[in-house]
Amino acid sequence: MAFTLFSSNKMANIIIKDHAIRYVGVKQTNPITVQKFREKYLPPGIIQEGRIIERDTLLLILDECVSDWGIKKNHVQFVIPDPFVVIRKITIPNEVKDDEILGYIYLELGTTIHLPFEEPVIDFKKLTEDETRKEVLIIAAPEDVASEYSSLLEEVDLKPVAADITPLCMYRLFHFCDKTKEEGHSLLIQFDLQSVNLSIFHQDVPLFMRHITLETSIEDWDIQQNNSHTLADIRWNSHRSKIEVLMDELIKEIEHVMNFYSFNMTQGKERITNILMSGDHPYLSGIRTTLKQRYEIPVQTIDKFEQLPAHYYLPLGLALKEVQ
Secondary structure (H helix, E strand, C coil), X not given: CCCCCCCCCCEEEEEECCCEEEEEEEECCCCCEEEEEEEEECCCCCEECCEECCHHHHHHHHHHXXXXXXXXXXXXXXXXXXXXXXXXXXXXXXXXCHHHHHHHHHHHECCCEXXXXXXXXXXXXXXXXXXXXXXXXXXXXXXXXXXXXXXXXXXXXXXXXXXXXXXXXXXXXXXXXXXXXXXXXXXXEEECCCEEEEEXXXXXXXXXXXXXXXXXXXXXXXXXXXXXXXXXXXXXXCCHHHHHHHHHHXXXXXXXXXXXXXXXXXXXXXXXXXXXXXXXCCCHHHHHHHHHHHCCCCEECCXXXXXXXXXXXXHHHHHHHHHC
């Protein structure tokens, strides 16, 4: 978003979430080859809803990871935390030239264009235009958040060159696996231990995003990581009724988003035609089964990478940014 992507043979693709740091390194072959993948689960309270709380502790953990994973001095791509990302469609006058759109957006901030934070970094895509106006999709995040994660990576001897958002990363991977249809209306569900991110794509463009923080804690899980830091055994260690309530609430939220898209965003003209599911939550398959039973539409996951655990699919989707 605020960073320029430079080509590099040594590119680290790192995802930093509230509960874990994950890394994937790939070789630019055809087809793409995954060379290395690693993860480190974080103690509770280090990051909360994307905001870094214990920076010094996170810096120590990240520095140890970078050293152990052998990626010091590498270029790095990272993602902006979901809670800070805003996706919005706006209309602007047709007389604004294409190469002046970004400047126009910044000029109109706070007057005709409103965001829930000041000093954003913004990316955009022109969707349509007619004789009087242009329809533009903007993706925005607070500049201080992007800079905080960038500076953190720089302090552990990495070289940040590109920032992305998680819906684009995951959709990119689904597209790479031939699971998308440009004419379709896809609901992408990213279901992780502590949060769910719901986004809707049409014509390969994200039109909607909603981030949901689950009423749970990393302490509700028993996480046993293997010695190579590539896999972990994750089991629920709290009351069974609590996870059942969480799953029921999630299904309701998914249904609410599907209805909102159909009746509010498209005035009843369109509906969700397929669901794409990913994430590191152990109950993901259960939610998938429930959705398949409830709706007569395809519910798809990625099964192309047999040697790569599913919770590395997000950093792999980030890695594809460089390929494209």
